[in-house]
Amino acid sequence: MDISIFSFILVIILFLIVIESVRRGILETKYSLLWIITCLFMGFFSISETFINRLGRLLGVFYPPSLLFLFGLLFVIILVFDLTRRISKLNKAMVNLTQEYSILKKKLEEKE
Amino acid sequence: MNQNQLENLKVLIIVPAYNEEEAIGLTIEGLLRLRSQMPGLDICVVNDGSKDHTADIVRQYSEVVLLDLPNNLGIGGAVQTGYKYADYNGYDIAVQFDADGQHSAKELETIISPVAEGMCDMCIGSRFVEKTDYSGSPFRRMGIFYFERLIRAMSGQRITDPTSGFRAVNRDVILLFSEAYPSDYPEPEVIIYLRRKKKRIEERAVQMHSRQGGESSITPFKSMYYMAKVTLSIVMQRLVGGRA
Numbered sequence: 091m092d093i094s095i096f097s098f099i100l101v102i103i104l105f106l107i108v109i110e111s112v113r114r115g116i117l118e119t120k121y122s123l124l125w126i127i128t129c130l131f132m133g134f135f136s137i138s139e140t141f142i143n144r145l146g147r148l149l150g151v152f153y154p155p156s157l158l159f160l161f162g163l164l165f166v167i168i169l170v171f172d173l174t175r176r177i178s179k180l181n182k183a184m185v186n187l188t189q190e191y192s193i194l195k196k197k198l199e200e201k202e
Numbered sequence: 203m204n205q206n207q208l209e210n211l212k213v214l215i216i217v218p219a220y221n222e223e224e225a226i227g228l229t230i231e232g233l234l235r236l237r238s239q240m241p242g243l244d245i246c247v248v249n250d251g252s253k254d255h256t257a258d259i260v261r262q263y264s265e266v267v268l269l270d271l272p273n274n275l276g277i278g279g280a281v282q283t284g285y286k287y288a289d290y291n292g293y294d295i296a297v298q299f300d301a302d303g304q305h306s307a308k309e310l311e312t313i314i315s316p317v318a319e320g321m322c323d324m325c326i327g328s329r330f331v332e333k334t335d336y337s338g339s340p341f342r343r344m345g346i347f348y349f350e351r352l353i354r355a356m357s358g359q360r361i362t363d364p365t366s367g368f369r370a371v372n373r374d375v376i377l378l379f380s381e382a383y384p385s386d387y388p389e390p391e392v393i394i395y396l397r398r399k400k401k402r403i404e405e406r407a408v409q410m411h412s413r414q415g416g417e418s419s420i421t422p423f424k425s426m427y428y429m430a431k432v433t434l435s436i437v438m439q440r441l442v443g444g445r446a
Binding site for chain 2 (some may be wrong): 195
């Protein structure tokens with residue numbers, strides 16, 4: 091099987107998983123946006139042979155489908171960076187909640 | 203300083219504690235003894251999700267405020283809880299005090315007085331302003347020296363003991379800390395943060411003891427991370443004026 095078609099099938103499967111996760115409420119819609127964009131781009135890159143070949147020639151890439159790796163990796167980096175940012179935000183919220191909780195608990199104990 | 207002035211001020215001693223069951227009892231008793239002379243003084247222990255009996259021991263002292271964190275936030279998050287408590291309950295002065303017995307209750311007035319008299323916004327108890335009998339490991343001393351140089355280069359003020367966790371702050375700074383406080387290893391970073399906010403920082407010589415129990419939060423393994431993290435956050439504060 092041609093690598094382009096193989097990658098395209100993989101991207102389609104990923105896309106279906108993303109959509110299904112949103113439908114079931116496992117993945118929040120706003121977080122799915124980046125994934126959907128990733129899938130659309132990767133799907134387009136892998137199926138459109140003329141585009142990837144032209145781009146390959148433009149960038150002086152000997153084997154154009156290897157561009158898929160480049161873009162795949164780029165998206166992974168963006169996704170991971172996005173994740174670490176979200177974790178930082180969550181952590182901040184968690185710290186704040188923990189602190190406020192302990193102060194409220196103290197207040198409650200005083201009333202009892 | 204005159205005694206009346208101190209009596210009118212509400213002072214909160216913040217004692218962050220993580221797995222300090224061996225030392226916390228003695229620390230609290232030392233502080234309670236002092237409290238009998240200074241009625242405006244309240245003691246607040248922040249139990250940072252300890253896995254041992256720290257919280258149970260603190261509960262035996264009914265006059266001590268216990269803030270019991272359900273999970274471990276690290277020293278920054280624990281201390282900030284104390285500052286938030288001081289903020290919400292209208293304290294004039296807050297003092298950070300280690301649970302492990304390194305700090306001496308007798309020295310509290312030394313660092314509270316300059317803040318109470320309005321000479322500075324934060325007063326740090328330093329081991330190195332004058333010669334004291336403190337002797338940390340050579341590695342530890344090297345680290346302290348490094349931070350002293352870094353802070354002098356970044357803020358223009360010489361702080362002889364930037365890692366000291368023995369500090370008193372006034373109401374202005376309590377409000378700032380309640381709002382934002384650095385995580386992980388906050389002591390040196392806080393100095394830069396306050397300098398940026400145009401707060402006055404002073405040091406007073408204090409005696410410190412060696413630890414009476416528990417383990418230092420900084421193991422040799424962690425010191426490399428410690429250096430890197432603090433350097434980065436100090437430089438960041440300077441470059442982009444980052445939040446605490």
